[in-house]
Amino acid sequence: MDLQSIASVLRDSFQTKGVTPVDLREKKLELLKALIVRREADIMASLKADLGKSSFETYTTEIGFILEEISYTIKHLTAWTKIKKVKTPIALFPGTSRIHPEPYGVVLIISPWNYPFQLCLSPFIAAIAAGNKIVLKPSEFAPHTSSVIKNIIEEIFQSDDVVVVEGGLEETQALLTQRFDYIFFTGSTAVGKVMMKAAAEYLTPVTLELGGKSPCLIEQSANLDIAAKRIVWGKFLNAGQTCVAPDYVLVPRSLESELIERMRYHLKSFYGEDVRTSTDYPRIVNHKHFDRLKKLIIEDKIAVGGENNREENFIAPTILKGVAWSDGIMEEEIFGPILPLIPYDSLDEAINSILKYPKPLAFYVFSEVPQKQKDIIARVPFGGGCINDTVVHLANPNLPFGGVGTSGIGSYHGQKSFDTFTHYKSVYRQGSLVDIPLRYPPYNAKKLSVVRFFLR
Ligand code: NAD
Numbered sequence: 317m318d319l320q321s322i323a324s325v326l327r328d329s330f331q332t333k334g335v336t337p338v339d340l341r342e343k344k345l346e347l348l349k350a351l352i353v354r355r356e357a358d359i360m361a362s363l364k365a366d367l368g369k370s371s372f373e374t375y376t377t378e379i380g381f382i383l384e385e386i387s388y389t390i391k392h393l394t395a396w397t398k399i400k401k402v403k404t405p406i407a408l409f410p411g412t413s414r415i416h417p418e419p420y421g422v423v424l425i426i427s428p429w430n431y432p433f434q435l436c437l438s439p440f441i442a443a444i445a446a447g448n449k450i451v452l453k454p455s456e457f458a459p460h461t462s463s464v465i466k467n468i469i470e471e472i473f474q475s476d477d478v479v480v481v482e483g484g485l486e487e488t489q490a491l492l493t494q495r496f497d498y499i500f501f502t503g504s505t506a507v508g509k510v511m512m513k514a515a516a517e518y519l520t521p522v523t524l525e526l527g528g529k530s531p532c533l534i535e536q537s538a539n540l541d542i543a544a545k546r547i548v549w550g551k552f553l554n555a556g557q558t559c560v561a562p563d564y565v566l567v568p569r570s571l572e573s574e575l576i577e578r579m580r581y582h583l584k585s586f587y588g589e590d591v592r593t594s595t596d597y598p599r600i601v602n603h604k605h606f607d608r609l610k611k612l613i614i615e616d617k618i619a620v621g622g623e624n625n626r627e628e629n630f631i632a633p634t635i636l637k638g639v640a641w642s643d644g645i646m647e648e649e650i651f652g653p654i655l656p657l658i659p660y661d662s663l664d665e666a667i668n669s670i671l672k673y674p675k676p677l678a679f680y681v682f683s684e685v686p687q688k689q690k691d692i693i694a695r696v697p698f699g700g701g702c703i704n705d706t707v708v709h710l711a712n713p714n715l716p717f718g719g720v721g722t723s724g725i726g727s728y729h730g731q732k733s734f735d736t737f738t739h740y741k742s743v744y745r746q747g748s749l750v751d752i753p754l755r756y757p758p759y760n761a762k763k764l765s766v767v768r769f770f771l772r
Pocket residue numbers: 426427428429430431435453454455456457483484485488489502503504505506507508510525526527528558559560649651677719724
């Protein structure tokens with residue numbers, strides 16, 4: 317299919333074939349699930365080739381996540397797609413009111429390379445569930461996974477329902493000149509702006525799942541051992557290439573050394589004496605990101621790690637101590653296995669420093685005092701986060717996942733995903749037998765007093 321005409325071909329199909337019946341959407345999702353299960357080995361191999369991910373990590377954060385999402389969607393789809401009757405005010409008597417969920421039409425989904433399977437298919441499942449036609453653009457920086465995704469999708473979906481476009485900048489730009497009914501983008505804040513500009517041309521609604529610096533705040537009362545363990549787990553998962561990974565840690569100055577020791581201990585228990593030989597520790601996606609990350613390491617502040625190897629795109633889990641807000645590493649999202657610790661003297665000072673940055677995608681608080689937890693959460697605006705944990709909030713389908721401000725617009729997961737790709741059409745239905753004359757001119761004082769009675 318000609319790249320330039322994809323949106324219009326899918327729109328023709330949407331208009332001529334009509335909205336896909338709900339039972340057919342369910343059937344397609346079941347087929348998709350079964351095929352993913354059958355192709356598990358290929359998916360694992362592609363993620364190994366693209367990012368060096370272990371089977372455990374691939375299953376937990378990519379395949380299993382998606383299977384669960386499909387099951388959840390199928391389970392709730394009938395309820396979500398029902399036309400819902402809502403109350404009608406007495407002033408509109410004797411009509412009735414209903415909300416009709418309808419698909420937007422033709423949607424464009426663009427995804428990044430860090431969780432290349434999950435972040436591509438998660439919005440895709442919702443867009444299918446809602447009945448849309450879809451153009452799916454997996455990341456060019458995870459080419460093996462992109463190819464498996466194309467292969468799987470093309471086995472199940474017809475080319476006038478779903479088109480998978482592989483490629484990079486040129487292909488994405490060609491897609492962005494076309495009119496879509498919705499754009500769902502996951503990636504950097506900088507490219508998010510490109511998406512929104514392109515969407516503005518046709519006033520296309522967008523969801524932007526972006527990034528930024530997600531802080532982790534350790535409060536004086538925290539269980540330091542648990543904090544250290546859960547922070548290094550969340551940070552070094554996928555070698556730090558996770559949008560919601562803790563970007564930096566604020567720690568009371570008096571606890572910094574102990575925190576480092578506990579982090580060192582847990583890293584060793586996760587990955588052994590020599591991380592490079594651990595099959596559980598992934599690699600940096602490419603040389604470009606390796607070079608970018610290497611420059612962020614401040615040699616004289618390394619507390620743990622620092623070892624690296626360009627040929628293998630390997631950077632060991634690296635913890636930097638005594639980092640200052642003015643250090644270069646605090647200027648951009650790290651998106652790799654380097655964790656700066658910033659010691660603080662007062663909680664107020666720590667929170668005020670976080671507030672100087674744009675609103676983060678995620679925020680993590682470690683504290684054993686419920687009132688402190690509440691106060692801190694109330695003071696810091698952020699997309700989503702955890703108290704005494706990291707990253708796992710995104711695994712709960714009842715918690716909408718998304719950013720705020722420069723970390724994103726809109727959210728998804730669970731029913732919110734279905735809502736994202738659905739327009740809720742409001743319809744008031746009136747009969748013709750009764751026609752109350754109140755609203756029609758000529759108006760008079762009596763009519764006004766009746767209206768006053770109802771509208772107050
Ligand atoms: P990116 O923004 O560089 O690229 C995303 C995709 O956009 C690319 O695959 C490419 O096809 C396209 N693209 C890139 N430049 C473009 C341009 N100028 N014009 C049009 N299209 C363009 O992001 P990335 O490097 O793939 O991913 C890393 C970023 O994504 C990080 O900032 C991370 O925090 C963020 N992220 C966010 C989430 C989330 O759920 N909020 C999840 C994963 C990653």
